[in-house]
Amino acid sequence: MNRLLSGLFWISLCLILAFITLPLLVVVAASLSPSSMVTFSPADWTMKWYAALWASKWLDPFILSVKIAVIVSLVSGVLGALGAYAVAYEKCPGSEAIMAFLLSPLAVPQIVKGVAIVLFLSSAGLYTLLGTPGLIAGHIVLTLPFAARMIATSIYNFDKNLDRAAQILGASKWQRVRHILLPLIKPGLFSGMTFAFIISFNNIPLSVFLVRPGQTTLPITVINYMEYSLDPVLAAVNVASLIFILTTIFLFEKLGGFSAQIHGGSK
Amino acid sequence: MTIVATDSPAAPALRRFALRGYVPLFPPFAVLLLFFAVPIGMMIGISFQDPKTAQFSLGSYQRFLTDGLIIAGLFRTILMSGLVAICVTVMAYPVAYFLARSTSRWRAIVFALAIAPELAGVVLRTYGWLIILEDRGFVNDALIWLGLVSSPLPLAKNLFGVVVGLTHVVLPFGILALLTSIQGIDPNIEKAAQILGASRLSVIRHILLPLSIPGTVSSLLISFTMAASAYATPALLGGARFKVLATMISEQIMFYINWPMAAVMAIVLLVLMLAITFAGGRVETRLHKKLNV
Amino acid sequence: MTRDIHPGNQQELGKIMKTPTITAAALLTTVTAGHCEQLIVNSYGGPYEAIIMERIIKPFEDKTGISVVYDPVGSSSQDYAKIKATNGRPGFDVVVMTASQSLDGCRDGLLEKFTPATVPNLEKLSPAINKIAGECGAVHELQYMSLLWRTDKLKAAPSSWAALFDSELKGKVILPTFQNIMAANLMQVLSVQNGGDLLNNVDPGFKAMAQLAKQSVGFEQSSAVMETYVKDGQVWAMPFWNGRAQLLVDTGMPVDYIKPVEGTIPLIATLNVPVGTQNKEAAMKFVNFFLEKSSQEAWVTGYKVGSARSDIDVPDAVRAKQITTEEDLDKLLLPDLSIMAAKLPEWGDRWEREVVHAAN
Numbered sequence: 001m002n003r004l005l006s007g008l009f010w011i012s013l014c015l016i017l018a019f020i021t022l023p024l025l026v027v028v029a030a031s032l033s034p035s036s037m038v039t040f041s042p043a044d045w046t047m048k049w050y051a052a053l054w055a056s057k058w059l060d061p062f063i064l065s066v067k068i069a070v071i072v073s074l075v076s077g078v079l080g081a082l083g084a085y086a087v088a089y090e091k092c093p094g095s096e097a098i099m100a101f102l103l104s105p106l107a108v109p110q111i112v113k114g115v116a117i118v119l120f121l122s123s124a125g126l127y128t129l130l131g132t133p134g135l136i137a138g139h140i141v142l143t144l145p146f147a148a149r150m151i152a153t154s155i156y157n158f159d160k161n162l163d164r165a166a167q168i169l170g171a172s173k174w175q176r177v178r179h180i181l182l183p184l185i186k187p188g189l190f191s192g193m194t195f196a197f198i199i200s201f202n203n204i205p206l207s208v209f210l211v212r213p214g215q216t217t218l219p220i221t222v223i224n225y226m227e228y229s230l231d232p233v234l235a236a237v238n239v240a241s242l243i244f245i246l247t248t249i250f251l252f253e254k255l256g257g258f259s260a261q262i263h264g265g266s267k
Numbered sequence: 268m269t270i271v272a273t274d275s276p277a278a279p280a281l282r283r284f285a286l287r288g289y290v291p292l293f294p295p296f297a298v299l300l301l302f303f304a305v306p307i308g309m310m311i312g313i314s315f316q317d318p319k320t321a322q323f324s325l326g327s328y329q330r331f332l333t334d335g336l337i338i339a340g341l342f343r344t345i346l347m348s349g350l351v352a353i354c355v356t357v358m359a360y361p362v363a364y365f366l367a368r369s370t371s372r373w374r375a376i377v378f379a380l381a382i383a384p385e386l387a388g389v390v391l392r393t394y395g396w397l398i399i400l401e402d403r404g405f406v407n408d409a410l411i412w413l414g415l416v417s418s419p420l421p422l423a424k425n426l427f428g429v430v431v432g433l434t435h436v437v438l439p440f441g442i443l444a445l446l447t448s449i450q451g452i453d454p455n456i457e458k459a460a461q462i463l464g465a466s467r468l469s470v471i472r473h474i475l476l477p478l479s480i481p482g483t484v485s486s487l488l489i490s491f492t493m494a495a496s497a498y499a500t501p502a503l504l505g506g507a508r509f510k511v512l513a514t515m516i517s518e519q520i521m522f523y524i525n526w527p528m529a530a531v532m533a534i535v536l537l538v539l540m541l542a543i544t545f546a547g548g549r550v551e552t553r554l555h556k557k558l559n560v
Numbered sequence: 561m562t563r564d565i566h567p568g569n570q571q572e573l574g575k576i577m578k579t580p581t582i583t584a585a586a587l588l589t590t591v592t593a594g595h596c597e598q599l600i601v602n603s604y605g606g607p608y609e610a611i612i613m614e615r616i617i618k619p620f621e622d623k624t625g626i627s628v629v630y631d632p633v634g635s636s637s638q639d640y641a642k643i644k645a646t647n648g649r650p651g652f653d654v655v656v657m658t659a660s661q662s663l664d665g666c667r668d669g670l671l672e673k674f675t676p677a678t679v680p681n682l683e684k685l686s687p688a689i690n691k692i693a694g695e696c697g698a699v700h701e702l703q704y705m706s707l708l709w710r711t712d713k714l715k716a717a718p719s720s721w722a723a724l725f726d727s728e729l730k731g732k733v734i735l736p737t738f739q740n741i742m743a744a745n746l747m748q749v750l751s752v753q754n755g756g757d758l759l760n761n762v763d764p765g766f767k768a769m770a771q772l773a774k775q776s777v778g779f780e781q782s783s784a785v786m787e788t789y790v791k792d793g794q795v796w797a798m799p800f801w802n803g804r805a806q807l808l809v810d811t812g813m814p815v816d817y818i819k820p821v822e823g824t825i826p827l828i829a830t831l832n833v834p835v836g837t838q839n840k841e842a843a844m845k846f847v848n849f850f851l852e853k854s855s856q857e858a859w860v861t862g863y864k865v866g867s868a869r870s871d872i873d874v875p876d877a878v879r880a881k882q883i884t885t886e887e888d889l890d891k892l893l894l895p896d897l898s899i900m901a902a903k904l905p906e907w908g909d910r911w912e913r914e915v916v917h918a919a920n
Contacts, residue, residue: 002467013361017380023395023435024384026405030398038398038405057630079298082291092288102295105303109496109540111513112310112533113303118645119313119526120306127646127836137302144295202388205498208517212651213600213631222390223499224633228605228784230397238391245386336912402777403792418731419794424778507737507779508916521634522739523905524641 031235049236058237061221062244065201068132068217072139073197079140080147080192081185087148088155089181102148105141110205113141118209131215138210139200146199147192154188155181194252198245314530327527331535337515341535344495344511347429351494354434356486359441363482364475366442367449385439389499396432396504397423424506432500437493441486448482449475480554488547492540512536598627599842602639602652605632606784607807608863615858620849626842635739635781636661637904643670649836653843658741659828660897662697667898671696672833678844681851685868688886689828692897697830700850701803701859702866702883704819704826704892705745708800710790712814721753721820724797725768730775732796734789737781738911744904745825746799747911748895753822758895759903766914773919790815801827806864806881823893826883829865 030038032045039045053059083102087095105113117138121129129137158181166176204219211220222237317324331337362381366374384392399405400422407419422428452475460470476483498513505514512532519529603612609632617628634642636657642650648670657665665671673695676683682690682698690699709718715728724733736742748758750772751765777795780786783804789795791813805817831850833843849855856867860874866882867874883889 005467005471009361009364013365013377016358016362017377019358020380020384020435020438023392023399024387026398027391027395079295083295086288086291090288090291098292101299105299107541107544108303108307109492109513109536111496111498111516112537113306115516115520115529115533116306116310117302118520119530120309122645122647123309123313123526125647127649130646131651137298140298141303144299148295198386202386202390204389205496205513208498209520213602213633214598214629214651216631216633219388219390219499222394223503225605226390226394226397226503228609228632228782229788230394230401230785234394238388238394242387242391245388249386336909402794507781508919520645521638521641523908524644525905526645 027235027238030232031239033232036231049232050240052233053236053240058218058221061216061218062241064132064215065218068135068139069197069200071136072143072200073193075136075140076143076147076196077189077193079144080151081189083144083148084151084155084185084188085177085181088152099148099152103145106145110142110203114138114206114209117141117206130210131212134210135207135215135217138206139196139203142203142206143196143199146195147189150192150195151185151188154185158184190252190255194249197248197252201241201245201248310530310533313526314534316527318525318527324527327525327531330528331531337532340510340512340515341539343426343509344513344536345539347426347433347501347511348491348494350426350430351433351437352487352490354430355437355441355490356445356483358434359438359445359486360479360483363442363445363449366446367452368454381442382439384435389436389497392435393432393500393503396428396435400428400431400504423504425509428504429501429509429511432504433494433497436497436500437490440489440493444486444489445479445482448479448485452478481551484547484551484554488544488551491543495540495543496536597839597842598629599654599839599846600629600631600652601654601656601846602631602633602650603656604635604782604784606782607804608632608784611862612859615862616850616855619855619858620846623849624842624845626845628846636741637739640665643834644668647836648834650834653833653837653839654846655832655834656700657697657830657832659693659697659699659830660741660901662693662830662832663898664901665832665834666694666696670835672835672837672840672843674698674833674844674847679848679851681848684851684853684871686870686886689868689889692828692894693830697828697832698847698851699828699868700831700856701829701863702826702868702889703801703803703829704883705742705749705799705824706802706805706817707797707820708790708805708808708815708817709797710793710795710814711816713793713796717816718797718818719821721749721822723820724772724799725775729797731777732794733772733776734786734795734798735773735776735779735915736783736786736799737779738908739781740783741827742783742799742801743911744900744907745827747907747915749820749822749824749893752893758893759899762907766910769911769915770918773915776919778919779916802881803863803865810864823891826889826892826894 026038029040031049032042032047033039034044034046034048083098086092087099087102092098117134118130121127121134162180162184163176166180171179202219203217204223207217207220208223211217216224218237218241222234225234314327315323315325317326362377366378366381369377397404401407402419402421402423404422406422407416410416410420411418422431456474456478457470460474461467465473495511496513498517501509501511502514502517505511510518512535516529516532516536519525519532601617603609609630613630617630620626621628631652639650639652639655639657640661643655643665662671666673674682674697679698685699689702690697693699707718707721707723709723711717713732714723718724723729736746738744747762747765747769749765750768751762752758754764754768756762756764777789780789783801786795786798786800787804787808790798790808800817802817802819805815808815809817831847833840833847837843850859851869853869853872856869857872857874859865860867860872860882861878864878864882866884866888870885883892
């Protein structure tokens with residue numbers, strides 16, 4: 001009986017992991033296949049779909065997505081740090097309510113936020129903000145709660161005695177913020193910013209309402225393309241953007257060293 | 268700006284300090300007000316307008332409640348999200364248990380496999396599933412080649428396809444939710460029970476499952492809410508025959524130009540989400556209390 | 561490393577605290593500023609995109625030096641929804657829609673009116689044909705809804721829409737989604753075939769569509785995806801615009817298309833310029849360029865469609881299967897497009913209820 005159970009457990013574990021990896025493998029194979037028939041024989045594999053990506057059709061949206069993700073991650077980092085500082089460090093009265101407000105966008109489905117923003121911009125006559133400005137604003141609303149929460153968590157975790165010691169030794173407030181608080185919350189800040197970057201770069205439900213012609217992000221370009229065809233260039237673009245994301249995370253990790261933080265932050 | 272509060276103990280200075288504490292909040296609050304609170308408020312306002320005359324009207328709410336098509340969309344949303352929540356939780360459980368208890372070198376690999384797909388974005392995974400599930404996809408090709416079926420099974424462009432795709436998208440979150448919960452259970456309890464002669468099955472039934480109920484509930488909740496508000500997966504894997512609230516909302520905006528109707532659908536989705544989260548939260552706290560006693 | 565980061569952060573903090581709104585506004589505007597002269601043209605993706613790029617857009621860029629950004633997003637009705645939602649500032653400067661949206665947009669004041677002064681080539685078009693699209697639409701292509709079929713799968717050549725209902729086509733038909741105007745058109749011709757009419761008494765049309773839905777493998781929005789079903793043999797017959805059908809025939813596929821005996825509805829495709837465009841001059845240039853004799857010839861031979869210009873030189877074989885004259889058009893069923901546009905939301909609802917539902 002016990003053996004049967006543990007056998008079942010291992011089989012189901014393997015099946016589930018296969019389920020998780022299968023679509024990814026298929027996409028990678030598709031991106032290397034010579035025609036739209038997916039082949040798994042490496043002898044036939046070709047890089048031509050990747051070469052096809054070097055065209056403004058794919059490069060422009062990619063560059064725009066990167067630009068937006070960078071701005072969003074920087075602004076979310078700064079705004080999140082400011083919010084977390086007031087709530088978790090200064091502990092100003094009402095900080096719980098303030099944190100609740102900062103986190104409130106999380107309670108609203110993305111598509112609802114997207115609808116709200118596009119209706120707001122359209123009915124207020126702010127059409128010119130659709131496209132890049134609207135995308136940035138929308139993505140910031142989306143990512144700010146994550147950044148604020150992760151940074152606040154790292155401020156909560158930080159040892160107040162260090163701060164007190166510095167104060168006793170005559171350090172000014174700014175000196176303490178700069179030399180004690182900021183270095184200590186750096187992992188939280190970086191993980192918040194990395195999160196913001198990934199969320200912005202991959203976003204669909206919000207972006208789908210906010211893009212405009214000539215200012216369309218990569219994922220939206222991809223789903224628009226899928227309306228017309230399912231050829232392997234789609235697989236190539238997806239794999240390339242996954243590689244880009246992994247590289248970015250690696251770089252952020254090198255800069256900020258936050259991996260220990262992610263677990264604490266996402267609880 | 269540089270020296271604050273410590274220079275003077277007088278009351279006005281203290282007050283100023285207190286207010287100063289709020290200053291850093293201005294930028295994040297301004298952004299959230301302008302691009303979140305105001306738009307949501309406006310959306311609620313628009314939901315009470317007539318689509319043609321923009322006069323006050325409850326017409327769109329009335330239509331939502333009486334239109335069989337829309338109700339069917341709501342029902343599909345709930346059915347789909349419910350199925351996804353169950354599939355995710357059932358599948359996440361063994362993985363989370365392995366991650367919580369294993370000390371082998373496979374642990375890191377399994378962790379990476381389980382979480383990394385999240386970074387790939389929804390499009391990549393949905394595209395993968397399309398290739399697999401399409402009428403001319405992998406599964407159907409294999410089944411036909413094996414002679415098990417003569418014409419392709421409808422695997423995509425319906426409930427089945429959407430549930431498979433969404434389960435894949437949401438699974439990592441279910442795993443994380445259960446992992447946190449199972450890690451909180453002292454492994455010694457299981458060991459003690461086994462030493463005392465309990466079978467694996469009864470350990471699972473009487474110790475593991477009851478103690479991990481909070482994690483199970485939160486996995487169900489996260490999965491349900493994520494599935495109900497997903498857009499790309501139902502749009503790409505559901506097609507014309509499987510429309511859910513999220514895809515109907517975008518249709519109202521991008522095809523029918525009926526903003527009030529879109530606003531009403533969005534509000535219903537929001538209320539559904541808040542109600543589920545609230546109810547689930549209540550269940551969770553109650554279970555926590557029960558288990559701690 | 562920490563030292564590098566802090567001064568920047570500090571500055572950023574200070575700046576933002578002092579003038580939060582200005583910073584935000586500046587951030588939002590700087591990213592959009594600085595676009596050089598470019599024309600954004602919205603049309604369709606798939607094979608269409610490759611042909612328009614080669615035959616029209618590249619020559620236009622070479623001739624005028626204006627760079628064109630191609631936006632292959634959305635169906636005509638989705639494009640029009642965008643124009644309406646943004647009050648004429650959808651972000652594209654020229655858009656390919658149909659006569660139906662041209663009339664609507666003109667009435668709502670959302671589309672630019674063309675005059676011989678801004679688009680000289682307008683006078684070269686058949687006046688009767690261009691009149692259908694109104695003052696805001698420049699007809700650049702004509703097609704009709706044909707019945708496309710696999711010559712290697714069907715036992716006999718079809719002649720009527722009734723062939724779609726044949727039992728040998730069970731599960732071998734694909735239908736457009738309602739976002740594709742072909743859906744409404746198909747319902748209309750079936751209505752006429754079954755004793756109804758094009759606009760007011762369409763019950764017979766929906767009844768027939770519901771029956772047809774049971775024959776179908778499903779619904780797809782774009783023609784490009786619909787044709788993949790025919791290519792791999794999953795679908796043996798479907799309604800299809802004749803230009804696209806001819807393209808398929810030309811690839812050597814075992815397919816052919818017919819104009820069914822009951823008649824069919826034309827697709828009068830138009831170029832339009834939204835009122836809010838900032839590149840009005842370049843947009844008009846593009847519209848005029850598309851209507852040039854040489855461009856129309858390139859387009860007619862490239863995309864296999866008909867033209868409203870009668871002075872173009874095209875092989876007779878091409879002309880024979882196309883709409884090129886007023887007489888050709890008169891033989892087709894032409895519903896009043898404004899009335900039809902007003903009916904679309906109601907029909908969309910019925911489509912979901914009666915047609916899509918029947919397919920389940």
